[in-house]
Amino acid sequence: MAKSPHPNSPLTEHLAYLLAQANREINRQLESRLSTEGVPVEQWRILKVLSDGEGHSMGDLADAVLLNHPTLTKMTDRMVSDSLVYRRQDAHDRRKVLMFISDRGKALCKRLNSLAASQEAHILENYGDKATGELKRLLENLIDAAS
Amino acid sequence: MAKSPHPNSPLTEHLAYLLAQANREINRQLESRLSTEGVPVEQWRILKVLSDGEGHSMGDLADAVLLNHPTLTKMTDRMVSDSLVYRRQDAHDRRKVLMFISDRGKALCKRLNSLAASQEAHILENYGDKATGELKRLLENLIDAAS
DNA sequence: TCGAAAATGTTGAATGTTCAAGAATTGGGA
DNA sequence: TCCCAATTCTTGAACATTCAACATTTTCGA
16 A cells, blocks of 8 residues: 555645646646657647648637647747648738647547547546536536636 | 627637636636735745645645746745745655745745635625636546546 | 665756747727 | 837846756665
């Protein structure tokens, strides 16, 4: 029997702490799966959003993938270098830059999706179908209530 | 009526994403409260763990506050500069360094606790007592199942 | 007892993120 | 129309985090 990695501390009573802890753990697991392809979680998110084939502005993309604008700009630079995505100027509003996914990006995204799916399956197995569904529901409500 | 900041995206189906989103939002709120005292969330966590007056090794502390060792070392350096905590060598195992909270740290921690409590109260109000309790329970189970 | 391996914490270089400012474009009121 | 404020994105400097290597101390088997 392994000892609990986080014995009772005064922190465990706080929702903020439990969220941080759960997020850290799940994110670690996902990261470790995606590392097969050498891709950070954020890049997978970007690819997934762009997978609809539409152009997405940097601002919308930043909101969607939970990154600040400058961070997204620099991460996008790397992905452009890797030929996963490309930029086009928006014809209707030339302040905007529209991001598109490339064929290479699509292929990578497909592989990443299946790695991520296997993680979700693993969670479902360990944690239970019902609890997972309930947790998702509660998180969605919290996000709505908090923002 | 404000528009939803995160319209339906292919990401919202993933537990990992919902956790990241909720964590980000709640953490932002907490951060904004604690900024009254100019203290990052991690420092509050450190102070809170040390509040029992016992000495805690860097390793234990790092696990408890969800920081990597080098990050904790450097954050601790800052807190020592601010006279919030201090280091002592462990007499029984001289590889270890024990961290202690100072009187100044205790006073600050008290103020931070009440700022954090007011955030929790705010969440309870918006989100509901029952849902909050249920969410905490599910998160604890997830953490146990995942680690 | 001795020595190799493990545990603990720190450091410096590489890397990544954030803040503040800037460039370009658009929108809207005087 | 014209100009000023707001929007969108990028950039460079300051700052923080991470990785790998190191120094110290302990543990434990030969």
